[in-house]
Amino acid sequence: MSRLLRATVLMILVAACGGGDNSAPRNLNDACSILNQRGKYYKAMKKTQRRWDIPINVQMATLYQESKFIGNARTPHQYALGIIPMGRQSSAYGYSQALDATWDEYRASTGRRSAKRDDFSDAVDFMGWYMDESARKLGISKADARNQYLAYHEGRAGYARGSHNSKAWLIRVSQSVDDRSRLYEAQLRQCGKI
Numbered sequence: 443m444s445r446l447l448r449a450t451v452l453m454i455l456v457a458a459c460g461g462g463d464n465s466a467p468r469n470l471n472d473a474c475s476i477l478n479q480r481g482k483y484y485k486a487m488k489k490t491q492r493r494w495d496i497p498i499n500v501q502m503a504t505l506y507q508e509s510k511f512i513g514n515a516r517t518p519h520q521y522a523l524g525i526i527p528m529g530r531q532s533s534a535y536g537y538s539q540a541l542d543a544t545w546d547e548y549r550a551s552t553g554r555r556s557a558k559r560d561d562f563s564d565a566v567d568f569m570g571w572y573m574d575e576s577a578r579k580l581g582i583s584k585a586d587a588r589n590q591y592l593a594y595h596e597g598r599a600g601y602a603r604g605s606h607n608s609k610a611w612l613i614r615v616s617q618s619v620d621d622r623s624r625l626y627e628a629q630l631r632q633c634g635k636i
Contacts, residue, residue: 464513464560473502473626474633476511483511484635486563494570499630500587501566503623504594507615508539513560537565544597548572569594576601587623588616 467483469475477484487498505511513536534541536559540548548568549555557564576593577584580601584590593601595612606612630636 466511470506470510471625473499473629474635476502477630477633477635480511480562483562486566489563490566490570493567494574494584496570496573496584496590497623497627498636499623499627500573500585500590501569502626503587503619504569504591505537505566506622507591507619508534509537511537513537513562513565536560537562538568540565540568544572586620588620591616591619 467476467479484498487501490496490501491498538559540559545557545559545568548571549557552567552571554564554567557568559565559568572594573582573584573590576582576590576598579598580593582589582593589601592606592612595616596605600606606616627636
C-alpha cells in the first residue's frame with residue numbers, strides 16, 4: 443500500500459472517530475427544525491421525559507438559555523485589570539452548564555459514573571434529574587419552565603432563600619425561558635413531537 447493511500451485512510455479514520463458535533467443547530471427559534479437536524483436530541487429528550495417526567499419543551503428552553511445547544515460551552519474568562527487572566531467565572535460546562543460539584547452529585551446519585559457534560563444524552567438526563575429533585579424538594583411543577591430555571595440557575599438552596607428575587611436581570615431571563623418553552627411547546631405540537 444502506498445504511503446499516500448495509507449495516509450489518506452488514516453486521515454479518514456481519524457476524522458470519523460473525532461469528537462462529537464458540539465456546534466449549535468441552525469435555527470434555534472424552531473424546535474422542530476432543531477429536532478429534524480439532530481435526531482439524537484429528540485431520542486435523548488424523550489428518554490429524559492419518560493424517566494424524569496420533564497417536558498421536552500422545558501428541557502429545550504433551558505438548553506437554549508444555558509448553552510444555545512453547544513456541547514462544549516464554557517463560561518467566559520475573568521480578567522484582572524482587564525488583561526490578566528484569572529480563570530473562568532465558574533466550572534459550568536457543556537450543554538447543561540452543570541457545575542463540577544453538582545455534576546459529581548448527579549453521577550453519584552444516579553450511578554452514571556461515566557456520564558459526560560458534553561454528551562447530549564447525559565446532559566439532558568442531568569437536567570431531568572435536577573428538575574425532578576427541584577419538583578420534589580421545592581414543589582415546583584415540572585412544566586413550570588420559569589421557576590425550574592430559577593432553581594436550576596440559583597441552586598435549590600438559593601431558590602428556597604429567594605436569592606433570585608433581588609436579581610431583576612435573572613427574573614427577566616427566567617421569563618424569557620418560560621416564553622421560549624411555550625413557543626417550543628406550540629411548535630412541537632404542530633410537528634407531532636408531543
